[in-house]
Amino acid sequence: MKDWTLEEIIELYNSPLIELVFKAATIHRQHHNPREVQISTLLSIKTGGCPEDCGYCPQAARYHTNIETNDLMSLEQVEKAAIDAQAGGSSRLCMGAAWRNVKNDDEFEHVLKLVKKVNNMNMEVCCTLGMVTESQAQRLAEAGLYAYNHNLDSSEDFYKEIISTRGYQDRLDTLDNVRKANLTICSGGIIGMGESVEDRCKMLLTLSSLRPQPESVPINALVAVEGTPLEEQNEVPIWDMIRMVATTRIVMPTSTVRLSAGRTSMNAEGQALCFMAGAGSIFAGDKLLTTPNPDINSDMQLFETLGLQPRAAFAKREQACSKEVTLSEQERQEKIKWSRPAHKIENNEKYKEIGKQKRKDQLV
Numbered sequence: 001m002k003d004w005t006l007e008e009i010i011e012l013y014n015s016p017l018i019e020l021v022f023k024a025a026t027i028h029r030q031h032h033n034p035r036e037v038q039i040s041t042l043l044s045i046k047t048g049g050c051p052e053d054c055g056y057c058p059q060a061a062r063y064h065t066n067i068e069t070n071d072l073m074s075l076e077q078v079e080k081a082a083i084d085a086q087a088g089g090s091s092r093l094c095m096g097a098a099w100r101n102v103k104n105d106d107e108f109e110h111v112l113k114l115v116k117k118v119n120n121m122n123m124e125v126c127c128t129l130g131m132v133t134e135s136q137a138q139r140l141a142e143a144g145l146y147a148y149n150h151n152l153d154s155s156e157d158f159y160k161e162i163i164s165t166r167g168y169q170d171r172l173d174t175l176d177n178v179r180k181a182n183l184t185i186c187s188g189g190i191i192g193m194g195e196s197v198e199d200r201c202k203m204l205l206t207l208s209s210l211r212p213q214p215e216s217v218p219i220n221a222l223v224a225v226e227g228t229p230l231e232e233q234n235e236v237p238i239w240d241m242i243r244m245v246a247t248t249r250i251v252m253p254t255s256t257v258r259l260s261a262g263r264t265s266m267n268a269e270g271q272a273l274c275f276m277a278g279a280g281s282i283f284a285g286d287k288l289l290t291t292p293n294p295d296i297n298s299d300m301q302l303f304e305t306l307g308l309q310p311r312a313a314f315a316k317r318e319q320a321c322s323k324e325v326t327l328s329e330q331e332r333q334e335k336i337k338w339s340r341p342a343h344k345i346e347n348n349e350k351y352k353e354i355g356k357q358k359r360k361d362q363l364v
């Protein structure tokens with residue numbers, strides 16, 4: 001596995017686009033079936049009310065957005081969503097909860113049951129629940145989890161301009177905990193938040209330096225949601241997405257690069273170039289957590305036009321066998337400590353005040 005330098009990654013990213021796509025496509029063909037694209041479904045099992053201040057996220061309680069919040073979904077609701085997802089061609093279900101970190105409580109115990117249920121339906125189960133300790137990751141693995149998602153979002157430097165309630169090192173520690181539990185890692189980022197090309201490449205350097213490299217790398221284009229501190233960001237140019245996908249493919253040749261949020265503003269030709277450049281997965285369903293996503297019919301049409309086929313579950317790694325997992329009293333008492341940098345981000349503070357005012361106005 002090559003050890004990349006930042007300079008090499010920047011040079012790749014900035015290379016002539018057609019050369020970059022050709023190089024990425026060549027590498028993609030060496031490690032993946034270029035006609036297979038995994039369809040995944042992202043299900044928000046607990047929406048909104050998050051205590052964090054991620055500047056891009058409509059689920060942060062402190063901002064005022066128009067999302068519908070919901071408490072943790074029941075086993076029946078998740079089972080139904082998984083059946084629908086499977087019927088729509090999805091081989092992976094990613095369950096997301098708007099939490100800062102996992103706690104050893106009844107809600108976590110419920111999530112373990114959800115994981116077991118979906119794994120027993122022969123789907124790859126991924127969870128994105130915030131920061132996890134090693135023992136929590138271990139319990140998720142025992143329940144049958146396939147992957148844990150925890151995005152780095154951007155470079156360490158730029159991260160500080162977007163989030164003040166969590167440290168970058170906590171994210172890396174979470175990924176380490178996930179790896180120690182022998183789970184596969186899903187970790188990527190978002191472009192279009194105002195970061196530089198260097199920030200994008202630094203994030204790729206950090207991800208590509210992990211050993212083993214993450215099995216899954218989602219690349220998101222910011223969806224600027226009204227009421228969030230990043231609401232005024234311009235749409236990400238399609239060429240930036242293609243460059244980012246291609247560069248990711250080259251520096252992490254065996255990972256599945258996931259073309260994630262922001263596809264509604266990409267045309268079919270742009271997406272086709274992303275598939276050429278190494279994207280091996282899309283998220284299906286009309287919503288990605290809380291933001292819009294193309295409907296399954298238009299995706300299926302695109303697959304037919306391009307001659308793509310959905311990838312089956314467990315093509316890259318064997319399915320885990322779910323075990324009965326309940327939390328012991330000792331585990332429930334475990335003291336969990338994550339850092340809270342709490343530096344001030346002016347724009348986040350501004351939108352927090354706007355959120356406060358809007359909530360006050362609604363009460364009048």
Ligand code: SF4
Nearest residue numbers: 050052054057060098
């Ligand atoms: S991205 Fe996740 S952690 Fe950040 S505010 Fe949204 S739900 Fe919370």
